[in-house]
Amino acid sequence: MKNYKQLYIIIGFLLLSSMTSCEKLIEVDLPANQIASDQVFVDVQTADAVLAGLYSGLRDNSPFAGDQSGKLLGLYTDDLDFYSTTATNGLPEIAKNLQDDSNASIYTDWSTAYKQIYVANTILEGIDQSQSIAEVDRNRIKGEALLVRSILLLYLQQVYGDIPYPLTTNYQVNQYISKTTAVQVLVQLTTDLKASVNLLSDTYRNAERIFPNRKMAELLLAKVYMLEGKWTEAEVLLKGIIQSPLYQFQTDVTKVFLKSGTHILWQLKPKNSGDATKESGTYYFVNAAPSNIALSTDLVSSFSSTDLRKQNWIATVTVNGTSWHRCEKYKNRTANTTEYSIITRLEEVYLLLAEALVQQDKIEGALPYVNKTRERASLLPLEMPLTKENALKEIGFENRREFFTEMGHRFFDLKRTGKLDATLQNKPNWKSYHRFWPIPQKDILLNVNLKPQNEGY
Incomplete structure (x- = not known):
């Protein structure tokens, strides 16, 4: 993890200059179009500029960028296959479970x-020290920053286990930070997310739902x-969340990935x-064998031929009698005016609730929630009698068919339900x-307190 002694805001772009080294930040004077970080939280406009930079970072270069975790964890589990024979980015090793602590893609992810x-x-530090920003704006900014930090740390805990949980920008602390146990990470996340829930409003501050609200914090x-x-x-x-008037279940499978949907929690x-x-x-690939990524045969075969998701979200490419399959959830590759990258949608809430109810032996009460996505896909609804084991199995199947290539869902669902090892053996x-x-080895070499390395590596 890099640390910085001073942070600048490029006013023209409203983004953080977070890629510059500590030494260079000290050596150079502030350009005329930049202001020092201790001036940023004087008014809400500059504070919101920093927050905008955080969301830009999520979109462009983070596990929640549309080309990162869905691809990495899809290859790592069983939803994607990798076809490149020349790649040096670490993806071939991830797809074959031969990754090590020098893997380039894993280092980027981390x-x-x-x-x-x-x-x-x-x-969080700047807004806590601000005396001039109105309380309602301070609460909103702090609540959103806590939420974003939490979703990233939850991702890291699930993928890496015991992890550092930095609560400061102080480089003297962060360069020697130790790992927090996975159990304690969840305890701290509970505290942070409860605070976020209390600080945020249900009302979206943008009609396109490009900023999270209280309901997103409650979901986390x-x-x-x-x-x-x-x-x-x-x-x-x-x-x-389901009972909130903010959200309506999308009943048309062809409209699930349109940005205007009221089933979207955050995009x-x-x-x-x-x-x-x-x-x-x-x-995407077309009219040729895939040179990079395609949907796995195992995934495609998990759909029935009548499943509308297979018909609308999967495309088949056949060359010389051999067929491959690509994901077709997002369809606009040029002049896009209708699609944003969805982080969370209501269907996830329905299936999580079904799982939580089944775990409490409320199987009959769970069926309407798992049947929502089934019936929209033109599948027959599940009916009683159904054992707890079979109900959880059906929810797992439905999660896979609904969320393939989306933010690593398959990996997280299998881990949460304790089925990762059995499924991928x-x-x-x-x-x-x-x-x-x-x-990553690079960070362990910089900070020995990150030892011991995870088992097996």
């Missing part, structure tokens, strides 16, 4: 997350509760007007310790 966590901490808190086996607490939060806007989502390019080179990725 380091980009911590860069955005640093930016979030900058905002429900996810933490489910990882801790607190099913009742999760049920209350998830039902509150990220492309950088420029007309830009395609990163997802639309990442999974037939993958080449799979070992039980692969439930976590290695901490």
Whole structure:
């Protein structure tokens, strides 16, 4: 993790200059179009500029960028296959479970997350010290920064296990920071997300839902509760989201990935007007064998031929009698005016609630929630009698068919339900310790307190 002694805001771009080294920041004078960080939180406009930089970082270079975690974790599990024979970016090793602590893609995944966590901490420190910004704006800014930091740390905890949990921008602290146990990370996330819930409003501050609200914080808190086996607490939060007048279930499978949907909890806007989502390019190939990524046969075969998601979200490419399949969720690759990258949508809330209810042996009460996505896809609804084991299995199937290539859903669902090892044991080179990725060697060399390395690496 890089640390910085001073942060600048480029006013013309409203973004953080967070890629410059500590030494260079000290050596150079402030350019005329920049202001020092201790001046940023004097008014809400400059504070919001820093916050805008945080969201830009999420969109462009973080695990929540549309071309990052969905691809990495899709290859790592069983939803994607990798075809390049010349790639040196670490993806071939991830797809074959041969990754090590020098893997380039894993280092990018880890380091980009911590860069955005640093930016979030900058905002939290600055807003806490501000005396001139109105309380309502301070609460909103702090609540959003806590939420973004939390979603990144939850991702890191699930992928890497015990992780550093930085709460400051002080480089003297961060350069020697130790790991926090996975259990304690969840405890701290509960505290942070409860604070975010109390600070944020249900009302979106932008009609396009490109900034998260209180309900998004409640969803993250429900996810933490489910990882801790607190099913009742999760049920209350998830039902509150579903019952909110802000959200309506999208009943048309062809409209799920349109930015205007009221089933969307949070999405990220492309950088420029007309830009395609990163997802639309990442999974696209046409009229030739894939040279990079394609949907796995195992994934495609999990759909029935009548499933409308297979018909609308998957395209088949056949060359010389051989067929491959690509993801077609986001369809606009040029002049895009209708699609943003969705981070979370209501369908996830329905399936999480179904899972939480089944875990409490409320199987009959869970079925309407899992049947929502099934019936929209023209599948027959699940009916009683259904055992707890089979109900959880069906929810797992539905999660896979609904969320393939979306933000690593398959990986997180399998981990949460304890099925990662059993599901992937037939993958080449799979070992039980692969439930976590290695901490990048570069950071361990810089900070020995990150030892011990994760098991197996």
